[in-house]
Amino acid sequence: MSTVTAPVSRQPLIAPNFMRNKIFLGMSPRDYFKSLMTPGHMIAWAILAVGLPVTFQRFTGGLAAVTNLTDANPWGIWIGIDVLCGVALAAGGFTMATIVHIFGMKEYKALVRPAVLTGFLGYILVVVGLAFDLGRPWRLPYPMFVSLGTSSVMFEVGWCVALYLGCQFVEFLPPLFEWLDAKKLRAWAMKLALGATVMAVVLSTLHQSSLGALFLIAPGKLHPLWYSMYLPVFFIISAVSGGIGMVIIEASLAHRYFKKQTGHMSHRDLDKLILGLAKGGALVLFMYFWLKVIGIAHEHQWSLLFASGYGLWFLVEIVGFILTPAFIFMYAVRNLNATWARVAAVWTVAGLVLNRLNVATVALNYNAAERYFPHWKEIAVTITIFTVGVMIYEFIVNRMPILLQHPDYVGDDH
Numbered sequence: 001m002s003t004v005t006a007p008v009s010r011q012p013l014i015a016p017n018f019m020r021n022k023i024f025l026g027m028s029p030r031d032y033f034k035s036l037m038t039p040g041h042m043i044a045w046a047i048l049a050v051g052l053p054v055t056f057q058r059f060t061g062g063l064a065a066v067t068n069l070t071d072a073n074p075w076g077i078w079i080g081i082d083v084l085c086g087v088a089l090a091a092g093g094f095t096m097a098t099i100v101h102i103f104g105m106k107e108y109k110a111l112v113r114p115a116v117l118t119g120f121l122g123y124i125l126v127v128v129g130l131a132f133d134l135g136r137p138w139r140l141p142y143p144m145f146v147s148l149g150t151s152s153v154m155f156e157v158g159w160c161v162a163l164y165l166g167c168q169f170v171e172f173l174p175p176l177f178e179w180l181d182a183k184k185l186r187a188w189a190m191k192l193a194l195g196a197t198v199m200a201v202v203l204s205t206l207h208q209s210s211l212g213a214l215f216l217i218a219p220g221k222l223h224p225l226w227y228s229m230y231l232p233v234f235f236i237i238s239a240v241s242g243g244i245g246m247v248i249i250e251a252s253l254a255h256r257y258f259k260k261q262t263g264h265m266s267h268r269d270l271d272k273l274i275l276g277l278a279k280g281g282a283l284v285l286f287m288y289f290w291l292k293v294i295g296i297a298h299e300h301q302w303s304l305l306f307a308s309g310y311g312l313w314f315l316v317e318i319v320g321f322i323l324t325p326a327f328i329f330m331y332a333v334r335n336l337n338a339t340w341a342r343v344a345a346v347w348t349v350a351g352l353v354l355n356r357l358n359v360a361t362v363a364l365n366y367n368a369a370e371r372y373f374p375h376w377k378e379i380a381v382t383i384t385i386f387t388v389g390v391m392i393y394e395f396i397v398n399r400m401p402i403l404l405q406h407p408d409y410v411g412d413d414h
Contacts, residue, residue: 067378102201212232
């Protein structure tokens with residue numbers, strides 16, 4: 001007598017409930033995609049509509065198809081903005097993690113996860129930007145695994161950035177596992193988080209300063225006002241100031257545009273945290289300014305300040321974008337005015353971007369007959385990378401406990 005075996009039903013690889021609740025925010029796919037038809041998203045899609053074809057052209061036609069880079073000017077805004085600025089502005093992650101987890105200033109705990117997420121995404125996009133800039137991007141890991149040039153600054157930078165990304169991934173695991181309701185994995189990740197934070201601080205200090213040391217090999221190419229033996233120190237201190245500025249900007253924007261996730265924090269509480277960060281911002285910027293002055297004195301470059309347009313431009317940078325926001329931060333703290341602290345934060349970030357562009361493009365090859373000016377497609381790629389980062393940030397924040405605590409872990413000290 002033969003028996004009939006009932007057909008075995010196959011479970012979908014991804015449960016429909018998971019997709020609906022975790023990905024589509026409890027909506028049907030149709031309703032979810034309709035919810036994306038906002039002015040902000042439409043602008044983002046328009047940017048991608050321009051940037052993605054340029055990306056395709058870059059990786060099929062080479063650098064010459066989309067850039068004004070040459071053998072005389074091999075570095076442009078992809079290095080100046082996408083890499084140097086990206087690394088520096090992502091410093092808010094290690095800055096906030098140090099303040100809270102190492103120095104024990106728990107009142108800033110609410111700002112740690114957003115800063116870590118921004119730093120993590122920032123470093124990923126730095127690697128993406130570097131892939132655009134390299135003629136042969138598939139050889140990106142060569143300095144770490146093939147050509148072990150231990151005497152090269154780039155060898156140290158490559159290893160530090162790679163290891164730092166790993167540390168940030170570990171720091172990002174707790175909210176990821178909370179979102180997935182994986183309590184055992186979350187507990188395991190929490191045990192690793194503190195060690196990863198300490199390691200991240202060490203690695204970030206190394207590679208932030210090493211990016212400045214990279215320009216020490218070009219004393220004849222970088223203008224004397226920007227060339228200094230203190231470049232590694234300048235880079236790490238300016239990164240801390242830029243990181244503080246980015247944390248203030250990010251917290252302010254998140255409180256404005258992600259009200260469902262930030263409703264637990266009042267404007268007064270946020271302003272108090274921002275004014276606390278403003279104290280640190282003022283201190284770091286004043287220190288940075290006087291170190292720049294010491295650098296000029298040590299190199300005996302006073303005569304260059306008024307000898308040409310480069311000298312005046314250098315004064316614009318250090319007085320207009322270092323000293324001025326330092327005073328604005330101080331004014332904000334003295335008058336308990338968080339609005340001015342936000343202004344100073346934007347000013348500080350602009351100053352950091354200006355410095356990195358000056359070092360990487362404006363003051364580099366200053367005496368060369370052939371000067372570099374970016375192609376519009378280079379600018380399009382940079383804007384596209386930034387837009388992708390914002391879209392990923394929005395996607396994660398709308399789903400994971402980044403700006404607010406998971407209800408199962410309220411009161412958790414981590």
